Amino acid sequence: MVIVFALVALLALAVVVSANWYVWRRLFRDTTEGPGRTRRLGAVLIAGGWALAVGALVAERTGAPFWLQRVLAWPGFLWLALSIYLLLAVLAGELLRPLLLRLPRRRGRAGAAVPRPESAPAATLPESAEPPRPPTPAADPSRRLVVSRFVAGAAAAAAVGTVGYGTYGVLRGPSVKRVTVPLAKLPRAAHGYRIAVVSDIHLGPILGRGFAQKVVDTVNATQPDLIAVVGDLVDGSVKDLGPAAAPLARLRARHGAYFVTGNHEYFSGAASWVEEVRRLGMHPLENARTEMPWFDLAGVNDVQGESEGHGPDFTRALGDRDTTRACVLLAHQPVQIHEAVRHGVDLQLSGHTHGGQLWPGNLVAAAANPTVAGLERYGDTQLYVSRGAGAWGPPTRVGAPSDITVIELASRHA
Numbered sequence: 112m113v114i115v116f117a118l119v120a121l122l123a124l125a126v127v128v129s130a131n132w133y134v135w136r137r138l139f140r141d142t143t144e145g146p147g148r149t150r151r152l153g154a155v156l157i158a159g160g161w162a163l164a165v166g167a168l169v170a171e172r173t174g175a176p177f178w179l180q181r182v183l184a185w186p187g188f189l190w191l192a193l194s195i196y197l198l199l200a201v202l203a204g205e206l207l208r209p210l211l212l213r214l215p216r217r218r219g220r221a222g223a224a225v226p227r228p229e230s231a232p233a234a235t236l237p238e239s240a241e242p243p244r245p246p247t248p249a250a251d252p253s254r255r256l257v258v259s260r261f262v263a264g265a266a267a268a269a270a271v272g273t274v275g276y277g278t279y280g281v282l283r284g285p286s287v288k289r290v291t292v293p294l295a296k297l298p299r300a301a302h303g304y305r306i307a308v309v310s311d312i313h314l315g316p317i318l319g320r321g322f323a324q325k326v327v328d329t330v331n332a333t334q335p336d337l338i339a340v341v342g343d344l345v346d347g348s349v350k351d352l353g354p355a356a357a358p359l360a361r362l363r364a365r366h367g368a369y370f371v372t373g374n375h376e377y378f379s380g381a382a383s384w385v386e387e388v389r390r391l392g393m394h395p396l397e398n399a400r401t402e403m404p405w406f407d408l409a410g411v412n413d414v415q416g417e418s419e420g421h422g423p424d425f426t427r428a429l430g431d432r433d434t435t436r437a438c439v440l441l442a443h444q445p446v447q448i449h450e451a452v453r454h455g456v457d458l459q460l461s462g463h464t465h466g467g468q469l470w471p472g473n474l475v476a477a478a479a480n481p482t483v484a485g486l487e488r489y490g491d492t493q494l495y496v497s498r499g500a501g502a503w504g505p506p507t508r509v510g511a512p513s514d515i516t517v518i519e520l521a522s523r524h525a
């Protein structure tokens with residue numbers, strides 16, 4: 112097993128090194144006429160960016176001093192996003208390069224007006240004389256160099272623009288998405304009941320107290336009947352992020368706010384965070400159920416909790432309930448839907464996927480999750496997956512904008 116892991120790690124490292132060498136070659140080597148400062152600066156930029164990225168990841172997971180996490184997080188995580196789109200943009204440039212190289216050269220008017228020299232009579236030319244050659248402007252770069260510079264500049268501009276816009280989208284806060292979900296067992300009196308689904312806020316070294324306040328203001332503005340926080344609230348300890356999470360105490364809903372753990376809570380001290388969210392006024396559902404006026408609300412721990420002996424327990428949460436009542440389940444990961452189906456849940460609310468966060472990450476997310484984003488049906492159970500309010504790693508989203516979803520329950524008896 113150790114040998115297999117080592118081989119996979121070496122293969123992954125080889126792929127990353129090769130990809131970065133390719134980016135350096137296209138952006139720096141192919142755009143210069145020879146070895147020099149530009150090529151060296153390019154190598155330092157790429158190597159330094161990856162050093163910061165690895166440092167940011169290690170600092171977060173090892174619980175390094177919070178000031179160090181904050182110093183490394185912005186440049187390190189942004190480099191991760193930028194490196195992805197630099198590679199994609201350079202690859203796209205390979206389609207453009209041969210077309211540009213085939214374009215006809217533009218000739219100046221002066222060059223076109225110069226007549227071709229005619230051969231002089233043999234009697235008037237010395238035997239050693241040669242026909243005159245047209246002057247060649249030695250200072251002009253070659254066509255290949257010009258094309259390489261154009262493609263590299265366009266690729267860099269596209270990557271920076273994509274990451275910049277995606278980062279702006281995260282920092283300005285999530286938008287509100289509204290989805291109507293009909294439930295067969297929901298009584299008429301509950302028709303129009305609104306649940307604000309909040310997932311994957313990821314408070315941490317980058318997204319802090321100000322971002323938490325934006326989330327609270329957005330949720331409260333929807334005037335929900337109930338708030339469901341479905342995991343990955345934080346990336347860090349209560350000691351470091353308690354002040355950042357403090358605005359969550361101002362969440363307001365007619366029937367309160369409920370919370371279940373996500374996988375990142377177990378990287379950050381899940382037990383401490385469960386107590387903290389309780390102190391902030393939310394109600395943790397740890398493999399538990401509560402009876403709302405018109406339906407049952409249940410919650411299970413995240414599967415990551417199995418590593419600490421606190422994994423999901425569907426029997427404990429759902430085993431003895433009245434199955435004639437509608438049941439809404441909070442479960443962080445969409446993969447938990449299969450257990451929800453077996454236990455007769457009507458609607459599962461999840462997050463975790465971020466909708467892929469950075470395109471084409473949605474393809475990777477689709478390979479690991481039954482649903483990446485939105486509403487889908489599995490037998491008699493419906494699953495809604497939120498794209499999440501924040502972002503993990505790079506504070507950037509491309510092709511998967513952040514959201515807070517207001518689920519409006521609909522009764523078929525209305």
